[in-house]
Amino acid sequence: MTDNSAYVIVGASLAGAKAAQALREEGFDGSLILIGEESERPYERPPLSKGYLMGKDAREQIYVHPPQWYAEHGVDLRLGTAVTALDPAPHEVTLADGSRLGYAELLLATGSSPRRLPVPGADLDGVLYLRTVQDSDRIKDAFSSASRVVVVGAGWIGLETAAAARAAGVEVTVLERAELPLLRVLGREVAQVFADLHRDHGVDLRLGVQVAELTGSLGTVDGVRLSDGTRIDADAVIVGVGIVPNTGLAQAAGLQVDNGILTDERLRTSVPGIYAAGDVANAFHPLLDRRIRVEHWANALHQPQTAARAMLGREAAYDRVPYFFSDQYDLGMEYAGYAEPGGYDQVVFRGDVGAREFIAFWLARGRVLAGMNVNIWDVTEPIQALVRSGQQVDTRKLADPQVPIESLLHNAE
Incomplete structure (x- = not known):
């Protein structure tokens, strides 16, 4: 008979670690178990494609808590431990060694995995993906020995790793199926900024192309062949073509799954006593009046506070304005809000786009859905206030750098 009094968190990630912290801060003093497949204690992932990858951040800086924090706060941290099954009826999870662990409340913070490139040669040595700190170490090592790197996919991970490779002095070719990098995320008007940025820094950016095959010699990748027959030499290939939420446990246990684990605004799944947070949660967002799954750091940082309160039976709803950031070369940006493809009818720029010091706003029927500040700082809060309102x-005032963003709320039409 298993003990069903523990609160169990599956996924020793940023979301999992922050959930454990939030439960303790909310006064939960019972048994608390945090289970992770990786051997590393919980760490943050943004540095893996930014400062850590570039050698600017020390390894110790990436961790969520110091090593002693878990014992000091009574958190039973079980690393290198896989959960292989979830049985909601008896409130139990099964571990890889066959043992069963009971729970009173369960949080799934299982995150996501890189989408694999479905072409011949994708299993060659030197084909690299970025998700874990070990992945980042391997890519960093590749930069130190390679002279030519091909990046497949011009999303955030692809572009950030391309920037890191150029900083390391490596020749870089980026291959993207769409007409522009980040086209689906930013739209044509703003995506062009990132195309120009990378070309200005010497990246061979090839758009509207499709990878047909990765070629190799003696089991190691040595190039990429495109669908038109073009071949590009490479000492390493980095693949960044999106991620897939890790929903296997939930789906096998009968939880509702659709592009992530479906939850309400309290991060409750379709099965009582089970919650989800972070990359894996497709959560109802009260502000947006729809479910969204956000694959960014801010969700993993903040959603666990809501989940912890809900697990303790307290009122909670996750309605923070979505937020993410990126650093590439001399461009730093922050994005707040949510503007899906086809969901906006106007983009308004404030500032100097050519100098890459501007704010872009996405609007629908005169309402700000999202804003992205590029090399302009301390404006995230007023942008989020505009989105939330x-x-x-008045779009003329919105475009005028002399008009404080804060004042637009008072002068709204």
Whole structure:
């Protein structure tokens, strides 16, 4: 008979570690178990494609808590441990060694995995993906020995690793199926900024192309062949073509799954006593009046506070404005809000786009859905306030750098 009094968190990630912290801060003093497949204690992932990858951040800086924090707060941290099954009826999870662990409340923070490139040669040595700190170490090692790197996919991970490779002095070719990098995320008007940025820094950016095969010699990748027959030499290939939420446990246990584990605004799944947070949660967002799954650091950082309160039976709803950031070369940006493809009818720029010091706003029917500040700082809060207000704004004032963003809320039409 297993003990069903413990609160169990599956996924020793940023979300999992922050959930454990939040439960203790909310006063939960019972048994708390945090289970992770990786051998590393919980760490943050943004540095893996930014400062850590470039050698600017020390390894110790990536961790969520110091090593002693878990014992000091009574968190039973079980690393290198896989959960292989979830049985909601008896409130139990099964571990890889066959043992069963009971729970009173369960949080799934299982994250996501890199989408694999489905072409011949994808299993060759030197084909690299980025998700773990070990992945980042391997890519860093490749930069020190390679002279030519091909990056497949011009999303955030692809572009950030391309920037890191150029900083290391490596020749870089980026291959992207779409007409522009980040086209689906940013739209044509803003995506062009990132195409120009990478070309200005010497990246061979090839758009509208499709990878047909990765070629190799003696089991190691040595190039990429495109669908038109073009071959590009490479000492290493980095693949960044998206991620897939790790929903296997949930789906096998009968939880509702659709592009992630479905939850309400309290991060409760379709099965009582089970919650989800972070990359894996496709959560109802009260502000947006729809479910969204956000694959960014801010969700993993903040959602666990809501999940912890809900697990303790307290009122909670996750309604923070979505947020993410990126650093590439001399461009730093922050994005707040949510503007899906086809969901906006206007993009308004404030500032100097050519100098890469501007704010872009995505609007629908005069209402700001999202804003992205590029090399302009301390404006995230007013941008989020505009998004949250849902008010129509004067677009002439929105485009005028002399008009404080804060004042637009008071001068809304």
